[in-house]
Amino acid sequence: MSFESARDWLATHAPDLAIIDQGASTATVAEAAHALGVAPARIAKTLALRVGEIVLLVVARGDARLDNAKTKAEFGGRPRMLDPEETLVRTGHAVGGVCPFGLATELPVYCDVSLRAFASVFPAAGSRTSSVEVAPDRLAELVSQRWVDVCKLAEG
Numbered sequence: 001m002s003f004e005s006a007r008d009w010l011a012t013h014a015p016d017l018a019i020i021d022q023g024a025s026t027a028t029v030a031e032a033a034h035a036l037g038v039a040p041a042r043i044a045k046t047l048a049l050r051v052g053e054i055v056l057l058v059v060a061r062g063d064a065r066l067d068n069a070k071t072k073a074e075f076g077g078r079p080r081m082l083d084p085e086e087t088l089v090r091t092g093h094a095v096g097g098v099c100p101f102g103l104a105t106e107l108p109v110y111c112d113v114s115l116r117a118f119a120s121v122f123p124a125a126g127s128r129t130s131s132v133e134v135a136p137d138r139l140a141e142l143v144s145q146r147w148v149d150v151c152k153l154a155e156g
Helices: 002-013 029-036 068-075 084-091 113-117 136-143
Strands: 019-021 043-051 054-061 064-066 079-081 109-112 130-132 151-153
Touching: 002 019, 002 130, 029 043, 043 068, 043 084, 054 064, 054 068, 054 084, 054 113, 054 151, 068 079, 109 113, 109 136, 113 136
Parallel strands: 054 109
Antiparallel strands: 019 130, 043 054, 043 079, 064 151
16 A cells, blocks of 8 residues: 555656566665666665654665754654654655655654755655655755754765
């Protein structure tokens, strides 16, 4: 049902965005980048977090890592990743296909400023083989409460 809810949401809110189904796993940043032929940084991963009693989603570039201090400053508490079961219940999407589209429950969604480095990014589309290509500002316009700065780029 996850793919269907994302597809239906996109058909209603962004019918111009075509779903890309690779027929190959896009469940991890590395797999998605390989399947789509893009740099891992251009994969827009959706992180399901709990901060205190609040559950929220942060969409960030694929090579970014959540910065606990920035997240605590932004949201007022220490972030904890949801486990796969709660992620599925809250979002309607299994880990590997979590996206900000067609959510099972209403959740606040925030886009991390790390996405702005690219003309387009590739968030999942509700399954472990699907994604969409979208400009970061358009993604934020569609799903985000506001832009946040809660990630850091991996050193290396």
